[in-house]
Amino acid sequence: MLTDKDVCGQIRSLYPDFGHCGENLDVRWDENNHAWAVDFEYQGNKIRHYLDNEDAAACVNGDQCLGLGIEFGQFR
Structure with a gap:
């Protein structure tokens, strides 16, 4: 199972201008939508x-x- 840190880190590696994990870039598993x-x-x-x-x-x-x-x- 992926973690929020895994997903956020990968987004940051592709799009570093989107922010910093835990600051202005927040990733979490949404159980209701079954998606990140x-x-x-x-x-x-x-x-x-x-x-x-x-x-x-x-x-x-x-x-x-x-x-x-x-x-x-x-989004770019």
Whole structure:
């Protein structure tokens, strides 16, 4: 099972300008949505995005970061 630190660290490695884990970049498992809830502020906008666990796991495990990259790339 992934941890919030795993997912946050991977997001930070791809998008370091999104903030720092535990400060302005918060990642937690959302049981109601069965997905990772990612809260961050980018260019003055507060954003909550839900990341599918399969995409997060594939990226953290080094398989592919396409899903995570596309999802967060849209905020740039």
